[in-house]
Amino acid sequence: MAGPGRDDDGAPGGGVGRRAVLPLLAGLLLAPGCTAPARAPAGAGASGAPGPSDAPDAPDASGDPAADGIRRTLDRRAAALLDRDAAGHLAAFDPAARAAARAEFGNLADVPLDSWAYHLTEVRRRSGGRAAVRAELRYGLTGHDAAPVVTPRALELTERAGRWYVRADRPGDGAGAQLWEQGAVRAVRGAHGLVLGTGPDEARLRDVAAAADRAVPAVEAAWPGRWARRVLVLVAEDLTAVGGLLGAPAAGYRGIAAVTTGGTGRRGVAPADRIVVNPEAYGQLSAHGREIVLTHETTHVATRTATSAATPSWLSEGFADWVAYRGTELTAGQIAPELQRAVRRGEVPGALPADADFAFGADPDLLARAYEGGRLACDLIAAEWGEERLTAFYRAVGAHPGRPGAVRKAARDVLSTTPERLTERWRDHLRRSLR
Structure with missing residues (x-):
């Protein structure tokens, strides 16, 4: 920003900027949120918000023979995720980390992955056959991302018998968590978008999908020209989870019904926008208010390249x-x-x-x-x-x-x-x- x-x-x-929940007409609370702060290399330069792949390439790790082995391990893991190969995915992990890896694989079951790849930027060897790795995760969702999300990751790996295994994979410095790191993801598909959320309330996801389906035609009528005419909405389980997704203190989003993430300035190409819904503030709105919130956020998606x-x-x-x-x-x-x-x-x-x-x-x-x-x-x-x-x-x-x-x-x-x-x-x- x-x-x-x-x-x-x-x-x-x-x-x-962004907008807080503001009382308007009797019983009507409107809270259009806005673009999240930008974070490098993400949604734009400083927040943990996902960003497009037009960020400058980080330097690739080189000069260390371990880097090739680590890269092969991460490539195998990526291929297994895309192939929905649970055994292949677990094989990339150290036995001590496989319970968490199994849970993550399950959490991703409903997520329509189109691409998933790691770009190594730093490998630091440690004693005992260990390595600390900084990398960029670049992933895209089928039918929604014109450019991959780019988000920094901090990984720990260990070597045994000449092969590297993942022990931990966490958000990098300043980055937010991914939705599937917060629990099992449910997907609800609408006519004009995809809603991904965690938590037990599927009715809430369907309500968001319905509001998004009304928002997209409203924006299309006001903003002619080329844009995707579909939205991807993430519904966090609670306010704390919203802060986790955006890589920022949750208190800063109290009263904010929704936030749009994504990069600006790449004219002619729509980046990997996400609308992140705060269910606590969003839940206070009337049906009309929720529709206005989603229309406001969808406008940010439509106008991003301009x-x-x-x-x-x-x-x-x-x-x-x-x-x-x-x-x-x-x-x-x-x-x-x-x-x-x-x-x-x-x-x-x-x-x-x-x-x-x-x-x-x-x-x-x-x-x-x-x-x-x-x-x-x-x-x-x-x-x-x-x-x-x-x-x-x-x-x-x-x-x-x-x-x-x-x-x-x-x-x-x-x-x-x-x-x-x-x-x-x-x-x-x-x-x-x-x-």
């Missing part, structure tokens, strides 16, 4: 909220209650929301106003310039080579205006729609 700041457009700088470091959070998050609420009969005040209260107090914001306003840990009212303000900015563009111009503006900002000048050039080329005039029209729009 890019840091806060202000570019030479007079527009706020920054990256992507989103880059040049895209300010008010645009990426505001557009996702605009799509999520598009076509509803809710008034601007019902969708933006915090901002409405501020406007009625005479506190009309002087500038579009800064990226820092979307950060985890931000004041809840400030966070709400940031999302509401971003959505109303997109609402203004759609109302005054048209929906086609709004999507063209989004693409033009993301296509710029960097943050400086991105909003200014897109505003000039697509909207025939300037960031300053756009901001003033946005402030007038707030006064009119939220009075």
Whole structure:
């Protein structure tokens, strides 16, 4: 996630944010989450979120004769997983580790693996025929990943009679756990996506799949052009498991209904996006609220290849909220209650929301106003310039080579205006729609 700041457009700088559960209409709780912090080499540069394979290749381990033997062991393990060969998988493990390996193999039974491979980056020999290995696991799911997930792993192996065996395989530094490391994975397939989850509540997975099936057509109607038109949703068992998947303290996701992971900036290729659902916050939502959450997150999946470091959070998050609420009969005040209260107090914001306003840990009212303000900015563009111009503006900002000048050039080329005039029209729009 890019840091806060202000570019030479007079527009706020920054990256992507997330949204907490916010009470809206009586009994309706809406909580669109957003893109998880990026972690190298994953979903984007610092969080444990899975990322696409366009990350630079890590150096391969070399210069150690043990590396070839370790690589052969890991290749055999990978082939056995893809072939669903339980005996071959266990044969790659040290006897002391086979109980855990057997459980992991069972946990993966419902996961549609398309690829699985290890890329060694470091091998450190230790006494007693042991080795500590750092590697990248690169895996893809059939029908869902245009590029493999890349996630760092820390492995321990032992050598016996000239052959290496895996003793442990854990997430690498800063990386999150994989869903199958948290328990047996259940798969529910919908018309427009795949939901993978752990825990006993299959009805919850079916509910998520149904919401995703409604979200994808809604996003397709608002975001024309090429994208996968399907989503992959991970449903963790609880808040602690959410933190484990994202490689971050669970407390930071309390009240966040969903988070989208994945890399940005690889134009024209959709990376390995996952929508991670926090069942505790998601479960507080009405059916309408759950649908809005999944539509918001699906918008992030659809727009991923058009989103880059040049895209300010008010645009990426505001557009996702605009799509999520598009076509509803809710008034601007019902969708933006915090901002409405501020406007009625005479506190009309002087500038579009800064990226820092979307950060985890931000004041809840400030966070709400940031999302509401971003959505109303997109609402203004759609109302005054048209929906086609709004999507063209989004693409033009993301296509710029960097943050400086991105909003200014897109505003000039697509909207025939300037960031300053756009901001003033946005402030007038707030006064009119939220009075």
